[in-house]
Amino acid sequence: MATIPADPRLARGAAAPGRLQSVIKAVREAPLLAVVILGGLMLVSIFADLIAPHDPTFPVQGANVFDPPFWMEGGRATTPLGTDFQGRDILSRLIHGARVSLIVGLMGTLVAGSIGTAMGIVSGYVGGWVDQIIMRVTDAWLALPAIVFAIFLAAMVGPSMWNIIVILGAVYWTRYARVIRGEVLTLREREFVKLAEIAGASKLRVIKKHILPNVMNTATVLASLTVGVVIIAEASLSFLGVGVPPPQPAWGLMLSEARPTLMAGQWWLTVFPGICILLIVLATQLFGDWLRVRLDPQTRNL
Amino acid sequence: MPQFILRRVVYSIVTLFILSATIFLVVRLTGDPVALMAEASARPEDLDRIRQQWGLDRSWPVQYATFMQNAFKGELGKSFNYRLPVIELYFQRLPNSLTLGLAATLISLLIGVPAGIISAVKVNSGWDNVAKGVALLGLSIPGFWLGLVLILVFSVWLRWLPTSGAGDWRHVIMPAVALGWYFAASMLRLTRSSMLEVLGSEYIKLARLKGLPDVVVIAMHAFKNALIPVFTLAGVNMVVMVNAAVIIEVIFAWPGIGRLLYEGIFQRDFPLVQGVVIMAGFMIVAINLVVDILYAFIDPRIRLTR
Amino acid sequence: MNMGGPDMAPHTPQRSARPGEAVAHRAHLLQISDLQTHFFTFGGTRVIKAVDGVSFTLDEGETLGLVGESGSGKTTTCLSIVGLLPHAARIVGGSVVFEGEDLTRKTQRELRRIRGRRIAVILQDPMASLNPLFTIFRQVAEPAFFHQHLRGRSLRDRVQHLLRAVRIPSPEWRMRDYPHQMSGGMRQRIVGAIALAGGPKLVIADEPTTNLDVTIQAQYLDLLKDIQRETGVALIFVTHNLGIVAKMCDKVAVMYAGKIVEQAPVRELFDDPKHPYTRALLGSVPKLGSKEPLYSITGQPPNPAHLPPGCSFHPRCPEAVPRCTTEEPRDFHLADGSVARCWLLDDVLTRP
């Protein structure tokens, strides 16, 4: 135990056994609003099939197109939030959309985070020409407007939910790589890493035991802030016609498809998914901000 | 120092090279501009004729070599659709995009910086949450929807502002808000953390220890220092807004570079897309280079870590 | 000031035993009694007793050395005196009487008139204590501007005088410079000039020489001594460098885990250290100028959030007895004027 670093940050990062506990504790301390929204959405998306009153992809029998919400004239209780331009139940689409949007948001972030963290660690720890190549590619991809890149990737692989996830991951990994690499560069010079190297630990082992646990905080914070960005990006891709393909009920797609109706007074087609997106992004952002303050990594430039 | 600058310049050139190759390949892999513009009455001969006219009948390496050769001469080829040199088109649209980018940057600063300062000075108070909420709102609404809601409210209902297009200052307001608000969140975050960092610094401590009033400490000592990174990011963001405000420019029919890119992409106007992306990349790489070098002048430690 | 109030503290501060405490007969310049400053983190769920019952006095022209490892509460003690604590920290008990006024009962506005004017602080890092974007003139002039309300020519004269006093060559030119144009030693002297700008009665120097190289350090210490001689200010010298203490101070207080474990006139402390911790420190006196002292003490400093029961030092103490692990030692006042907290002294005193 003599080599335990005095820095409390590192001590926390290394305290693996207490992680679950600390997660539970963290959730208790997290901003209530964010936890309620995110937790609620998770539940809704898990039990979407049970909760949703109708099939989200097919018109409701007996309903018209553009039925208003139940409290308005012409609205009905079977389709409480109204129907869309295909006569589909908006509530059911929102409920199933929670699943799609959460999967896209979380998985997209996970893909971006995994690629970016791996690249950042390799680049920062291995250094040399590997570092050069990874960083130059990162720079080049960062200089490519994200939306342009996403459109072309989407065009290349064709739209499907999983492809969108891969695309968003491929677009957003660069910011992780940059930040994580910077972190690794300072970690590399720390005594405990030096000690491990002197003790003859392999590079892989040093990465696994010493580097990875210590960049996880930063990666987590970055991830929490990326989820919202990814969800908005998904909506933007739908706007450009290369997002999650219809008839899947993704919120971004619902919003994008129905946007003309905003001008026609059929506000419920866009306002409900709009509010859902707003809530989830706001919640992840607040959560991410809180996490950042709590974990306090060097993530200023986000 | 000269060696450091030289190294950074070489990096930037390599980056631009990778960027050019990526975009060159990617546009060609994803569609055929000739097939797109052909309608029912087209015949294979017609398509071949256009391909030849546009130089698309040559092999990719040849096309790339020509493209790079011209790029070094400062020419980025001629747009298929507009029959104008891409550079000329780019600079035709640049004033509009700069106007929008500047206005949007201003709005992102106007929302993000005060919110960030409030949030840093009054950490964890109600004000902190309100300020954060306002700044994060822009990030939480897809730009196209925010844009349409603005049009609906301020043009159609209230009739205060024109719906779209470029003209006088009133045309700029809505697109700038819709665009700038998105970036307000990053301004908020950076202002907040930068402010917190500065407020925790020794010189602020010393300023307080001198017995200076809080207003003087925050407004004079902290503010100026905290805003250096904020303005740096604002500069980088502005380059992005000038070059890639695709969605906002489409919604508001703003005649800027973003729309040029949009039409270029969907019509597979290869030279146009390549050119705009390279110009944008060049600006981003250049501004990063300048920032890096300036920071290295201010803080020698940076030279060691990069 | 006591901003928190009693309800902010989750449990009442532990009363330290103070039997036979000497009552101050004459008015000291500064008298700190049973000062307790705690950090409340994670929404008050965790309490760190950074300063836990610290008492000492200081007279005009006197120099007190405050020594101890990092995290022992030296800096927090100093910041408590001027009422500039981080957000999470509160003074939960005790008093800081300066020139007859209890500073803990003052508002921030009142404290601001004391800070920089009657009590000045020199911070650890001369590189970081100067605002990189302001000229030297402006930074040195600020206290005089806000406290003495000097303006124009008289302000300029005052700044030049101060810079000359800290031996900055050609101050009329140098004061237009920015901090990065100055050497480390010069910057630290400028920080000294800022401290003197308000004409203080007490200067708290928080490890002012840590980042300077040896010759500059020596020069700087000489300068401080000269200034003290000329102006008669009292000095609190925070350091973990016992060499500096020997050179600069009249008396010494040794801190460990938020408490003063030994307090003595400088000669007595070096000749006859009473506390095992002090002995350990003295056993590892570093060379003047080295940045970190090489302690011969085994183990790590304790985690301030989870202090061991009894004497906080017992896990590392080579002379610990069973009593040390359960009961916290009280202050023992000794004949040579030193005070120490250690049960070993109890044995010595009670032994027939």
Add this chain to the structure above:
Amino acid sequence: MTHPRFTAHNAFLILAVALVLIAAASAVLSLSPPVSAAAKGKIVLAWHSGFASRWLDPQEHDGTATPDNFFTAIHDALIKNQGTQLYDHPALAEKFAVAADAKSATFTLRKGTKFHNGDPVTAQDVKFSYENYRGAKADVFKKKTERVELVDDRTLRFVFKEPFLDFAILFGTANVAAPGWVVPEKYYKQVGPDGFKQKPIGAGPFKLVRHEPGVKVELEAFDGYYRPVHVKQLVMTSVPEAATRVAMLERGEADIIYNVPGELIAKVGKLPGVTLAPVLSGSFFVEFPGFQDPKNPFRDKRVREAVSLAIDRRAMNQAETAGMGKVTGNWINDDVQYAIEWPEFPRNVEKAKQLLREAGYANGFDVEWITPLPPFYSRGERLIAQLREVGIRARLQTMERGIYFQRLQGGLKEFQGTQIILHGTRIAGSWSFWYEGHFKCGGFNSRDRICVKDLDGKFDQYERSINPAERKKLAEEIQRGILENYYIVPVFRHAFVNAIGPKVVAQKWQDVFPTITTGYAYPWEDLKVKDQ
């Protein structure tokens, strides 16, 4: 503007001005058309697409139906499609005649026509424009033309190597080819093809004032035009977002908006003073790529017929275009040559199920993908919902437009297995153009996906034939063959819905969109602004 502006509420002033003009400037008036003095007001058109500068140059016409909007404003042709005339409206030509053997055509130019720079339109300009033409179908004209003779300074004759039966249609339909559109030779050579696209000069009713490439074209009435031009300023701007265009119309910023999306048709129609202009446009039809493959369920004609019976065309039309499209039997527009009449296809779910049972698909079957023409994804969604009722289960595949066309070019290998394509296209000029591109084996769009040998044989025969009667017979046989066998299944004709604002004079929408060939708003000179 040199002439005083007329105002309706002051009849005396009008009279006085008119008298003064007639009395004092009769010489001028006799040269320049008297009507130009009446051009007034401004009309703003909000377009759905971005403008390609090449659209301003008829010499490089890409054969699509949007550029002709720009030609018809700036340029003019010898003969053109206008109103109900498909190709033979005499414009710069006063009259024309195709020889009985179809081996030559003679045109006589109208007197006194001028380009915007004041130069007269000469026969030489026409010859230059024809010979220098490089746009769509240029190779056809090149191949078939022997020479262009200048008979006198107002007459010229195109002489062909062989009978050129389609000449007049190709020559005169602006959305097919544009060799008959006249550009000033001198100016064209002076500024070059690319310079011309930035600042075109033509003989059309409007001259270019300002051109922001891709975004805006500002035009002004040309007072030297031979027909009256009523609107002083014509501004075409590109507004890609439909909702924004509607907002512009609602706020009076635009007077005509193009492509109102289905969801907004009802709302726009209710705006005060606004007239909807549902112009019939391309036909949508279902294609079965690789249906000849023995493993493909669509090989069976009964299955293809079942698909037809499953489609609720009226519901589709109602939902997608507010009922403004047209449910027709034949997918070939009735406004093109040789198009046959065909009864509307019935919807009969029971019969469809029965046919599927007979074909051995009692439990239906799975279609891997239904790929609709981008961006008409919702039509694909509706098709899926309708097919599900008869037991055909399908998934939607959406593609970005560029990819879609690239995949079509890739042929059958891009559409493996059981698939459906919901394609749509506008058929202009002759039905044969459609067949050649979209049905024939090896066509630029159909590639190897359809390939019906006997029909292709008949088509070759048609192409070779110079006997109009035989061509008509073959054309009808081929169409019937396709429809009877359900090689493709017509769905409906799309309505391209535009809206006309209150400022524009329109009793009915056809007043503003009179040209049936493309359904666009030209002739622009006929547009009028209401008096205040």
